[in-house]
Amino acid sequence: MRFQLTEDQRVLRSGVREVLARVFGAEALWAAVDGGGGLDRGLWRELGAAGFFSLRVAEGEGGVGLGVPEAVLVFEEAGRVLLPGPLVATHLAAGVVPGAASGEVVVTAVGGGGLVEWLAEADVVVGEVGGAVALRSVDPLTPLHRVPEADSSVRPDDLYVLLTAAEQLGTAVRACEAAVQHARTREQFGRPVGAFQAVKHLCAELLVRVEMARAAVYAAAVTVDPVDIAAARLLADEAAVRGARDCLQVYGGMGFTWEADVHLCLKRAWVRAERGGSITESEELLAGELLIEAG
Structure with a gap:
């Protein structure tokens, strides 16, 4: 499948990137981290005013009237800036x-x-959360609870998984960009670290995983097929997790500060890799x- 963005889609992506740079740039990211990770209601309303949540709602109902491919582009940009909050759940509820x-x-x-993400901050919760227990989240910008009695056989909605994969893609893009920028500017032994073969290989592998x-993800946004979404989820999770780890390697000791x-x-x-349910389900x-195609 050959997937090319239309001019309107490119303009949408560019516009979303500009909006997110304005409302959630580097300073806002660190302010959120240092502030304990509480949800910024003002930011949430700004996202709403920009059409972030109403993107797929019909124009006749007050929405933007776009489709799943456009939503994927928007969530990729959200993942790139590490935008916090239950974005996917609110978008799907619009x-x-x-x-x-x-x-x-x-x-x-x-x-x-x-x-369950952001349970204490949410006005509406989809699903039963009786007996939810607070967890210590590894991500300072994603507070978590667990519902002990949740039905493990219930699969998350396909769009929920796809938009999460788009967020993971955006995070992988951010890690790739950070690694390349550091490799170009950080010097060791009088040369940029990117001049060393091992670092070149890491950066190349980062880019390959991002593009795969x-x-x-883009193909799954077009087909909205459960199998395509499963493949997108697996590749996006790998790109995000391994990409961030490889970016840490490029940064060296500085990356762990x-x-x-x-x-x-x-x-x-x-x-995010845990949000879509067991990775085994997607693999199976x-x-x-x-196996069906091979048979």
């Missing part, structure tokens, strides 16, 4: 839950493994389809 589309209402949902994940935001990419990728779904 047009159904009053106030969700405008950002006046925060919606969260019980995800894979009974994990992008192709899969608090002020370098590379660790935020890795922590976000770890948490994809393997089953491959």
